[in-house]
Amino acid sequence: MQQHATGAELTERRAGSDAVGQTGQVIRLARIACSAVMIATYSQSSPDAWAADPVMMLLLAHFALAIAGTLAVRRLWWLDPLLAPAETLLDFLAVSVALYATDALLGPFFVFGVPLFMSALLRWGWREAVIVATAFIAVYAAGGWIDWQQRGLAALDYGRLLARTGGFTVTVLVATWIGKHPRVIALSSPRIPPNDSDRTRTLLLELRRLAGAETVTLATVHDRSAVTIRSTDPAMDGMTAGFAPEQLLAITRRFLFQLDPPRKVIDRGWLFGRGALSRRVGAYEVLASLHARQALVVPISVQDVRGIVVVARRNGMSTDMLDLAPWIASQVSAAFLDDLRFRSVRREALMEARLRAAQDVHDTVVQDLAGTVFRLQALKSWITAGREAGSEIDRLSEDVRSAQTRVRDYIGRLRAPDDSTAPCDLLAEVEAASEMSSRTWGIACRTIGPPEPVPAPAWLGQELAMVVSEAASNAARHGEASELAFRLTVEAGEIELTIEDNGRGFPEVPGASAAPWSLNRRVLALGGTLTLHSSGRTRIVVNIPFEGQSDQA
Structure with missing residues (x-):
């Protein structure tokens, strides 16, 4: 219940980051501002700029198209990859015409090459930015050559020419070096409690919060078997998939999509191809079944688990969301590995607890039942021989x-909080187990130990008592012993329990250990050793590390 409450709190802590990856819209708003500045600058440099000047007409057309593109992409986000190359070419044309229409070397329009270069760097990458910058420098140099042809060599301002081209080149080189690193949007790390009982759902809730998404859905296939669906939407979480595993496995590339009308934007990685628009949405049945009208799809692969993460948004879709995909894939993969380790540790702990419980049941319940059967057989012989059996019954x-009381106590200890550190007297525990074994198996048991009590944790007392019970059972059932002695010795850092009987000993089996497996396993679990001496009589020596009181018997 604690973890589910935490997950519910996560649904309310929405990041509100609907603007994750809005580079395209920022560039378009900057384009409108730069276009307005170019119009104002040209109108001041040319007295007849508003008198049917073709350059002014071009700049006004550029301004109008910049506004139209911004409004269109705001409504239809998938138009961004289709319009972006054309808009960049139009920017380049507008700046070039403004350069040639004025003094190319001395005019102010050279500065507009910087936002032209930066927009290419932000939108696509360093390769495209270098191409745009090189083309712009070439146009500027060509303008200088034309001025040289018209004015003569002496009229050129070499200092300004070198300063502008040199400064622009340095800016390009620095920005390119910075922008050469892979484009990845890295958000804050998801907060997943270490002991969360539903780590997958908590991860999805965190991704929803961090990415500002409407819903986040995870569809996975394990070993090409059935599809598992987890989602932040309760109506979809755990639902039966309406598609085959092969359809899900066919999705191997990250992309954006909308279903009505069908549009898909993929990250093709080519020059000026930050996103490629397609009117065909692959795996339509998969996406429609996940109830996402428009979303980012991120394929994941972790060991033998493959699938997709669908980050659905109602608003704020843009091609820059493709840059969110590597971060999402890394977080989901890391969470999957953590979950696998968590499940593995929990499975090992559960298996260890089950083995421990099985051994305890064997050494208590099974031995008690075996002792009861042993005594019932003896009682039958008594009755057959005509002896009085009332007292024995x-x-x-x-x-x-x-x-029965011991079984109830054992079940109670399993259900109750751990009280294994409570103190007990080791010698008293050994004596009680020895006395009970004597009654159960009808053999003479005696206990020798230190004159003073031996304080120790309760769990150690329980373990030694089970060692005593198991040893007595083996001596009576398999060794046919009639006498059994237990000697407890406590020395510095060690407990030694010596068990001797007058039975026939253990059979010698070549290549096998004669030590009883149940006793040996229990002693090894305590970090101790068991030594067996069996030559006519049986002598077992158990040594267990002990950091308690040091007393000598």
Whole structure:
């Protein structure tokens, strides 16, 4: 319940970042501002600029188209990759005409080459930016050559020519070096509690918050089997997929899409191809089944799990969301690996607990039942021989009730909080187990130990008691012993429990360990060792590390 409350809180902490990846719109707004400045600058440099001047007409047309493009892409986001190259070419044409219509070397229009270059760098990358910058410098140099042809060599202002081209080149080189790194939008890391019971849903809620999305859906296929769907939308979370796993596995590239009308923008990675527009949306059934009208699709692959993450937005769609894909893929992959490790650790802990419980049941319940059967067989012999069995039946009933109490206590310890650090007396635990084993198996058991109590954690006392019970069971059932002795010795840093009986010992099996597996496993789990001496009589020595009181028997 605690984790689910945390997940509910995450749904309310929306980042409101609907503007993640809005470079295209920023460039268009800057284009409108630069176009207005160019019109104002040209009107001041040319007295007849408003008298049917073709250059002014071109600049006004550029201004109008800049406004129209901004409004169109704001309404139809998928037009951005289609309009971007044409808009850049129109910018280049407008700046070039303004340069040639005025004094190319001395005029103010050279400065507009900087936003032209920066827009290409921000929108596409350093390669496209270098191409635009090189073309602009070539146009500017050509303008200087034309001035040289018209005015003569002496009229050229070489200082300004070199200053402008040199400064612009340095700016291009620095910006290109900075922009050469891969374009990746990195948001804050998702906050996933270490002991979260539903880590996948918490991750999706965090992605929704960080990306400012309407819904985030994860569809995965494990070993090409059935599709698993998790979503921040409760109506979709865990729903049955309406498509085959092969259809999901066919999606291998990141893209943006909208279903009505069908449009898809892929990141093709070519020159001036930040996004390529297509009127065909692949895997239409997959996307329609995930109830996303328009969204970013990110393929993921983690070990033997493959699938897609669908980040759906109602508003704020843009081609720059493609830059969000690597970050989303890395976060989902990391969360998947963490979840796999978490599940693996939990599975190992569960298996260890199950083995531990199985061993405890074997050494308590099974041994008690075996002892009861042993005594019932003896009781049958008594009755057959005509001996009085009433008192033995009473003792047997009392011992069965005691065994029932021990089982209830064991179940209670499993259900209750861990109290294993509570103190106990090791010698008392060994004596109680020895006495119970004597009654259960009908053999003489005696315990020898230190004169003073041996304080230790309760869990260690329980473990030693089970070692005593298991050893007595083996001696009576398999060794046919009639006497059994337990000697407890506590020395610095170690407990030694010596078990001796007068039975026939363990059989020698070549290449195998004669030590009883249940005893050996329990001692090894305590970090101790078990040594078996079996030559006529059986002698078992158990040594266990102990950081308690040091007493010598």
